[in-house]
Amino acid sequence: DVKVTQSSRYLVKRTGEKVFLECVQDMDHENMFWYRQDPGLGLRLIYFSYDVKMKEKGDIPEGYSVSREKKERFSLILESASTNQTSMYLCASSLTLDYEQYFGPGTRLTVT
Amino acid sequence: LAKTTQPISMDSYEGQEVNITCSHNNIATNDYITWYQQFPSQGPRFIIQGYKTKVTNEVASLFIPADRKSSTLSLPRVSLSDTAVYYCLVGDTGRRALTFGSGTRLQVQP
Numbered sequence: 001d002v003k004v005t006q007s008s009r010y011l012v013k014r015t016g017e018k019v020f021l022e023c024v025q026d027m028d029h030e031n032m033f034w035y036r037q038d039p040g041l042g043l044r045l046i047y048f049s050y051d052v053k054m055k056e057k058g059d060i061p062e063g064y065s066v067s068r069e070k071k072e073r074f075s076l077i078l079e080s081a082s083t084n085q086t087s088m089y090l091c092a093s094s095l096t097l098d099y100e101q102y103f104g105p106g107t108r109l110t111v112t
Numbered sequence: 113l114a115k116t117t118q119p120i121s122m123d124s125y126e127g128q129e130v131n132i133t134c135s136h137n138n139i140a141t142n143d144y145i146t147w148y149q150q151f152p153s154q155g156p157r158f159i160i161q162g163y164k165t166k167v168t169n170e171v172a173s174l175f176i177p178a179d180r181k182s183s184t185l186s187l188p189r190v191s192l193s194d195t196a197v198y199y200c201l202v203g204d205t206g207r208r209a210l211t212f213g214s215g216t217r218l219q220v221q222p
Contacts, residue, residue: 004155033210035212040214041214042199042212042213042214042215043156043199043212043215044212045210045211045212048210058210059211090155090156092155097203097210098144098203100146100158100161101148101156101158102158103154103155103156103157104155105153105154105155106153106154106155
């Protein structure tokens with residue numbers, strides 16, 4: 001069965017901390033995505049990766065970076081967390097960019 | 113980049129057909145349209161995908177007019193379990209551009 005897992009369901013960090021959100025997929029998918037979801041704004045794409053070590057910016061990359069050293073793992077990094085990065089973060093993977101995306105359960109990050 | 117617009121919310125009753133429309137005026141020739149369903153505390157789940165005309169699967173139909181500037185997700189005979197947020201996604205592999213709509217909250221009542 002298809003599975004995308006995220007390292008934490010809930011995370012509380014302090015302003016200025018470096019934060020790592022990890023995502024792992026077991027479907028051998030080429031593409032992986034990071035979104036943030038906020039009330040009234042829907043899902044907004046932060047970054048995506050179409051191959052190992054390859055990445056592209058989405059709609060809102062500012063304040064974030066990503067790492068994909070292995071095909072199954074895609075990490076989202078907040079270099080210096082700020083309160084406006086408090087949000088739900090969703091990871092997804094897909095076989096191709098135009099094929100259905102499989103989402104993880106999400107990580108609710110609170111920055112205080 | 114095709115911006116999408118959906119109604120914020122819709123109400124329905126069990127057994128009715130529900131149609132949710134997504135506007136995407138700037139859709140490009142190679143853009144595809146995908147709909148997802150999301151329940152609270154879960155990630156979105158794929159429902160249906162199409163490029164033009166009509167697509168049907170076991171849970172929904174997707175209608176796309178000739179100009180492709182909008183699309184309509186049709187859910188036949190909804191039940192209480194269809195209460196969820198529905199998102200349309202417009203994307204193009206070539207431009208590597210993916211844009212989700214802001215979602216439509218569907219409330220199904222008995």
